[in-house]
Amino acid sequence: MLTFEPDETLAHRLDPRSKLAVQIGFAATALAHPTPRALIVLSVLTGLLLAAASVSLRRTLVAYRFALIVLVLAPILSGLSLGTPWFDRPAAVTSGLASYRVLLILLVSAAYVRSTPVRASRAAIQRTIPGKPGQVLGTGIALVFRFLPVLQSDLRTIREAMAARLGTERGAIDRASTIGTLGITRAFNRADRLSLALQARCFAWNPTLPPLEFSRVDYPALVLAIGLALSAFY
Amino acid sequence: MATEQNSVDLVDDTVVRQFARAALLAALIGATAAVSIPIPFSPEPITLQVLFVFLAGLVLGPVWGFVSLVLYLAAGAVGAPVFAGLNGGVGVLVGNSGGYLWSYPIAAALIGFIVHRGTELRDLTAVWLPVIVGALLAGTIVIYGMGTAYMAWLLELGAWEALSLGAFPFIPVEILKMIAAIAIVRSGGLRPVRS
Numbered sequence: 001m002l003t004f005e006p007d008e009t010l011a012h013r014l015d016p017r018s019k020l021a022v023q024i025g026f027a028a029t030a031l032a033h034p035t036p037r038a039l040i041v042l043s044v045l046t047g048l049l050l051a052a053a054s055v056s057l058r059r060t061l062v063a064y065r066f067a068l069i070v071l072v073l074a075p076i077l078s079g080l081s082l083g084t085p086w087f088d089r090p091a092a093v094t095s096g097l098a099s100y101r102v103l104l105i106l107l108v109s110a111a112y113v114r115s116t117p118v119r120a121s122r123a124a125i126q127r128t129i130p131g132k133p134g135q136v137l138g139t140g141i142a143l144v145f146r147f148l149p150v151l152q153s154d155l156r157t158i159r160e161a162m163a164a165r166l167g168t169e170r171g172a173i174d175r176a177s178t179i180g181t182l183g184i185t186r187a188f189n190r191a192d193r194l195s196l197a198l199q200a201r202c203f204a205w206n207p208t209l210p211p212l213e214f215s216r217v218d219y220p221a222l223v224l225a226i227g228l229a230l231s232a233f234y
Numbered sequence: 235m236a237t238e239q240n241s242v243d244l245v246d247d248t249v250v251r252q253f254a255r256a257a258l259l260a261a262l263i264g265a266t267a268a269v270s271i272p273i274p275f276s277p278e279p280i281t282l283q284v285l286f287v288f289l290a291g292l293v294l295g296p297v298w299g300f301v302s303l304v305l306y307l308a309a310g311a312v313g314a315p316v317f318a319g320l321n322g323g324v325g326v327l328v329g330n331s332g333g334y335l336w337s338y339p340i341a342a343a344l345i346g347f348i349v350h351r352g353t354e355l356r357d358l359t360a361v362w363l364p365v366i367v368g369a370l371l372a373g374t375i376v377i378y379g380m381g382t383a384y385m386a387w388l389l390e391l392g393a394w395e396a397l398s399l400g401a402f403p404f405i406p407v408e409i410l411k412m413i414a415a416i417a418i419v420r421s422g423g424l425r426p427v428r429s
Contacts, residue, residue: 002322004313020324027328034390066318070330070399074389077399091390098390102329109325113313121312136253136301137308143257144264144309148316151258151265176414180285183266184293184424187258195254203250205243 002113011053011115016124018221025228030101032232053111060110071099256302264316288415291345295355299342333384341373358419370412
């Protein structure tokens with residue numbers, strides 16, 4: 001599982017906004033250029049970005065295993081054809097290059113995830129998107145992070161209780177609707193208590209945020225982000 | 235340190251309740267990513283996420299159902315492990331399952347809009363059944379349409395290859411999820427927040 005890990009790397013010292021900009025620029029140029037030459041350059045860059053956040057390649061690939069299966073199957077499926085020549089190599093190569101760039105994009109985003117705490121991401125979103133939409137997004141993201149483990153354990157409790165009552169022997173619809181009803185009822189009970197607590201604490205559209213500041217290392221990162229984004233057009 | 239000098243602008247009561255439900259539903263959708271059932275003939279595992287996308291549209295309505303799914307995507311983008319296989323990050327949003335993910339808010343809004351005929355929420359047990367079925371079908375078509383179209387474009391696949399990789403294996407399961415969603419809302423246990 002990919003999560004934030006406290007560390008002292010270069011990526012950890014960057015402002016979250018410049019890291020987001022680098023990711024968007026990288027994705028834009030990788031999606032625009034599925035050519036072998038561009039992909040070699042982008043692979044080297046990916047290596048540097050992973051090193052800057054000291055991400056373990058092996059652990060990241062394990063975390064993305066489901067995506068990897070699709071990325072491996074796509075070129076094979078694209079190459080298979082009914083009738084001679086049975087395997088269409090150019091089509092498979094095109095699809096393979098396309099799949100490889102997706103892998104690079106996933107790896108770069110792993111570097112962001114490892115090096116950025118949630119509250120920094122939240123502050124970045126709220127400072128970039130002004131007004132109420134930014135508030136809703138920022139607060140909402142923080143709540144999702146806070147309640148994710150709680151609701152995961154709710155779901156685990158529900159499934160264990162079902163298993164104890166031989167619920168696993170029932171049909172798929174029955175099981176899905178039981179998990180759905182109980183899961184959502186519990187979540188909404190929590191939501192109603194949460195909304196009361198939020199109102200008791202004067203939940204407002206304009207609270208005070210933690211400070212964010214660009215430091216000297218952010219400027220090269222921003223230049224890189226802009227360069228990558230512009231390179232998508234060439 | 236930056237401070238704001240304005241007076242406090244409190245959030246409205248209905249908005250707080252709907253917002254809290256939207257955020258918790260987003261977290262619940264993320265929590266169900268851990269409950270994935272692998273199926274033999276497709277690389278993508280089954281998750282219950284689409285069931286909750288249906289419920290977001292049905293119970294929260296077009297506006298807050300949409301907000302809920304946007305929160306889910308945003309939390310995933312900044313690194314919450316909420317996508318299938320417990321992944322997060324911006325990369326997943328432009329990766330091979332990106333099309334499905336971006337379609338969720340649109341599908342939830344569409345379902346909510348058809349069922350509630352606008353932004354004012356109605357009692358779900360009083361809605362004519364074919365309307366709910368039609369809304370869920372429309373939502374499913376949006377999800378799989380966007381999902382496979384994006385996958386085909388991204389991985390340079392033909393239409394049939396993309397459909398056989400990203401849509402056909404899921405049709406039986408989607409029908410089960412629709413029946414489950416209808417059973418849940420028809421049981422009457424969930425009441426929409428009405429202003």
